Amino acid sequence: MKIRSMTATFGKLDHARLELGDGLNLIYAPNEGGKSTWAAFWKAMLYGIDTRDRDKKGYLADKNRYQPWSGAPMEGTMDLEWQGRDITLRRGPKGSAPFGAFSAVYTGTEEAVPGLTAANCGELLTGVGREVFERSAFIGSGGDLAVTAAPELERRIAALVSSGEEDVSYSQTEGRLREWLNRRKVNRSVGLIPRLEGELREVDQALEQLEELSGRIALLEGERTALSARRDLLAAERATHRRLAQRELDRRFAQAREELEAARSQLATLEGETAKYGPLPDKDLLKKAQGELQYLKVLDEELRQGEAARKEAEEVYVQAQIAAQDDRFPGMTWEEGVQAVQKALSDYNTGLATARVKGMASKLFPALGLLFALIAGVVGGVREGQLLSYPLYAGGFIFLLTLMAGFVNHTGRRAWEDRCAKLLERYRVQSPQELEELAQDYRRRCQAAEEAARQVRTIRGTLSDRQARRDNSRTDLLDFVHTFSPQVTDLFGCSAALSRGLNLDHELSLARERVEERRRRLDDLEAQGGGLPEPVGEAEPPARTPEETERALAETERRLAQTDQDLNQALGQRKAVGDPAALAARREELAAQLDRRQEEYRALAVALEALKEANAQLQQRFSPELNRLSGQYLARLTGQRYQSVALNRELEGAAARIEDVSPRNALFLSRGTADQLYLSVRLAVCGLCLPEKPPILLDDALAAFDDRRMVLALELLKELAREQQVLLFTCQRREGAALEGTSAVTRLEL
Template sequence: MKIKSMTAVFGKLTGQRLALAPGFNLIEAPNEGGKSTWAAFLKAMFYGIDTRDRDKKGYLADKNRYQPWSGAPMEGEITLEWQGRDVTIRRSPKGNTPFGTFEAVYTGTQEPVPGLTGADCGELLLGVGREVFERSAFLGQSGSLAIQSTPELERRIAALVSSGEEDVSYTQAEGRLKEWLNRRKVNKSVGRIPQLEGELAQVRASREELEQLTGALNALAAEERGLRRKKEALEAELSAHKRLAQRDLDRRFTQAKGELDRAQADLDALRKEQARFGPIPHKEELKRAQGELAYLKALEPEIKQGEEALAQAEAELEEARSAARDDRFPGQTVEEAAESVKKAEGEYAAARKNAGTWALMAKLVPVIGVLAAGGMAVLALAQGDGFSFPAVLTGILFLVFTLALGVFNHSQARRSRAWGDQVLDRFSVKTPEELKGVLEDYRARVAAADQAAQQVRLVREGLSDRQARRENSRKDLFDFVHSFAPEVKDLFGCSAALSRALNLGEREAVAHTRLEGAQRLYDALKAQGGRVEEPGAPEPEAPRRTMEETAALLGTAQADLERTGRALSMALGRQKAVGDPAALAARQEELEGELERRSQEYQAISTALTALKEANAQLQERFSPELNRRAGEYLARLTGEKYTSLSLNRELEASAAGAGDVLPRRSLFLSKGTVDQVYLAVRLAVYDLCLREHHVPLILDDALAAFDQERMERALDLLVELSREEQILFFTCQSREGAYLARTPGVERVALDS
């Protein structure tokens, strides 16, 4: 079989295509370039993906690890040559199952390949199952090339030292015998024999328990019968108490019915009495009207006091106005009086000023005349004319004139003073200063009169307000009272009508309350089952205990009966659960027989397991010489003859020995590189023996990473030699393999895009 190409949507691969040659394919890529992903994709296309695998700490299941990074569905295609024809294999999702859909057709057609299915694809194409493939031709990136034994690989190798049949292995046979042995007995508590011993002990204990349960059931049944009789007697006594309670209830019910009838009759009588009047207003309105009536009565003395106060205020006003009248200021206001006083002060001041001026002139004019006459005489004498008559006459006339003028001025001064005195006399004062006192006195008397007038206005307004309120309240009160007592004429009638209405309302409210109370009592007693007492009914006999004592005893008896019933039911249930005595006896006999048979089987299987181990020990002495021989040859070539032989035990643990070594060295004592070379040799030997005939491609993913340069070159030479017959896919992240194989013919170098 040869792989020609692969196309994958798998992990980081998003539809990339990898074309392969028939021989040695050196596939180079750096870390994270997709090498391990291509190798895992190839294995998944052959064997599918285990959907039962789960993530663990430090480990991802393939179904999660290789989910396409792009988010696209996981799918892929491989074209290969098989049995002389090209075959195309496709896998894609089926619902949530990765690679759940499988298709295998001949390339270029839609003709299905017969017998090739998703379940057996790898085993049919490669000739081996997944476990053998992973331990031989598939050297994936795992950090170690070591091999672990599996039943399938063991069967393949066992065929080399037996008849060639691969149906059975020692591990499977040993496991089957141990499984049979464990089914019978693992230790003191696990296995069929301990189970039989335990069940037999339980059956015996159950038979003993049944005997004890029978006695307990008889005792519980007798106790239950006694408790039932006690309960029936207490129930009869409680029934008598209930009849007595019913009698008392009926009696109280009859009394309540009589009280209800009487309350209804009283209410009907009150309503009939009210029918003679108008509809009675609400109690609150009647009380408010009574308040208005009381207010009216309280207003009367207030109005009378107001009238008396008004008369007194008017008298005081008249007295104040009389006191405020002044002939000096007739009908004048205070402001006008002030103007009159101010004017009088001015007139007096002017008169006094004029009198002074006239008095001064009366004194100066005669003096001037005398001086003038004397001056004229002196002037005449100075001129030498003497005292001429004209001059004398002129002087005398001038003197007389000045004297007459002085007399006139003196008269005018006296008249001005008289006028000033007249101004003061009008106000009955002697001096101007007294005028201000007269004005202030007038001002005070006018203010008192004004205050008395203001008081009269206030008293009159208060009286008018009370009189208006009295009239309005009186009208409202009469309108209200006339709505239910139109015959009322005065306030006394209003008071009587209001009292009567309130009395009727209160009596009706009391009657209503009484009726409602009687109705509630009647309804409550009726709800309790009260009936009208029948006259002459016989009196029930009263029990010796109270109803509470009887009820308490009945509750205790009921609880005891229930407890006994539960115990009886549990005993019956336990008896039923334990089983029928005859069936238990039969089961005991059956178990004893089976226990004896299983004990004999246990001894036989133990003997067979011992014999199998002895046979296996003999087989291990000649375990697969061919596998050891071929692996030793490969190891000698890889190590340059340093190690010339190799031996494996059944668990495929390897030991290597050189030409001069006395004892082989276990792989635990070798370096990692040498261990990888040992197990590469083992894998190639297993490949030769198990897969070579099917021409399965060898897949190596960084398998030579731990090899030194010399041993790497030997390994590459060996692989190139094998590639002449088999297809090899060699993935590497290093350049040394490519450098060494650069001129080697038949090597196809492929560089992956990172």
């Protein structure tokens, strides 16, 4: 068989394709490049995926580990050559099962390959089952080359012993004998012998149970007879209590009838008294009228308090009017007074500013005239050469004019100052600030008088409203009371009439309720069976009370029912246990079977011991052919350093050099040498036990080899690749360098 190509959606692979050639295929990929995923895909295409496998601590089942990272369904296709024909294998999802769908067709057609199914695909193509394939042609997956034992592999290796054929391995024979032995007895509770012993014990227990049940049935029948007699006695006692209870019920019925007649008579009396004063209004109306009466009392109190408040408010108003009068604001409101003060302040400020201007002018004009006269005298003296000259006369004249202007402005300033002083004097203040404060004080006094007047008006209006409401309420109340008490003339009479009406209404309600309650009680007693008493003979009351009698009777009936139930169960159990004669015959039969099975058990134990002794002798000659071929391969891989290999039935390997007296167990070898030992074993198994010569897949199997032994391993693989396809996955460049220039090697890089 040879692989032509593989296309996979598997783990990290997403529609990835791998084209392979004949002979040795060197496939390079770095770590996480997909080498182990391609190897797992190759095995899954052959043998499928075990959907029963589950995740464990530190371990992922293949169905979860290789779910496509892209989220697509797990599927793949493989083209290969088998028995001289090209075929195409396909696997994909089936429901929730990964790789559950399978097809095998001849390439280029859809013609199914006869006999090739999902279950037998791997075994037909490789010639071996999954266990042997994983321990032979599937090398180094996960970095572990060690070989473990498996029944199928052991059987195939055992067939290499001198006869060349062996249908059953030691482990299978030993397993079959142990299965037969365990079928008879595994421990104290499992197997044919313990089951027979259990059945024998059950028969003995059934015989004992029959004897116990017979005695119990006799006791229960006697107890049932005694309880039946006690139940009849208590039933008669209960009947006596019921007759006495009926007599008491009739007495209470007669008493209730008399009380109903008395209640009806009292109600008639109250209704007659009510008719004497006229029909009473409804109770709610009476209560509402009482509320109105109380409200009138409240209104009277409020009117008294309001009159006092009115007098107080009028006094406050008079005082506020007196305080608001001011001769500086005769007949003015506070708004007019404030406006007059504002105008006076404006005139004052204007006059004061004018006085300042005129005062400055009275000083500035003479100074300017004097300065002009001096300048004119200097100019005249300079130009005419004498002090008295025409410019000096002109300057003097102008000085006289400015002096007169200054006097006029001085006089005007005094006049304006007098006018401002008169404005302040009119309001009897000393400054404009005092004038402003006077206006504000006048406004506050006037506003206080207005507020007092408003308060007086409000209180008077409230008093008028309360007076009107009181008069109206009093009239309405008297009109209401006159409907059932026309003689009432004042509020005191209204209060008495309302109280009398409410009390009478309350008594009428109580009387009606009393009549209704007595009537219901009489109806209830009648419903209980009460009636007029009839003469009956005297009955002696039992010693127990009715409750005690009922409890005793109920307990007796319960015990009687339980006894009947227990008796029926005991009779049923005796019937279910079976016939004593049949049980005795069954016991004899079981004892005979037990003796026979115990004899078989002893014979199987002797046979198993003999098989172990024979196997110990065969251990000395376990598969010499496998040891021989493994030794040849190991010698080539180690450069003739190790010459022989020894394997036991557990496939634990040991290697020996020429100078060694005995072989060394793999545990004493270096990692690289141990990998070379087990690689030799796997290659030998491929050559001896795989008749179909399937491709050999090595996943980083040479990682622990040094450079020299790596070259030797490549030489061996090239030689094997002449007969069967070899797929060597590696994450290192040294294998490619060692095979540089070598023909018949297909080099791929993922």
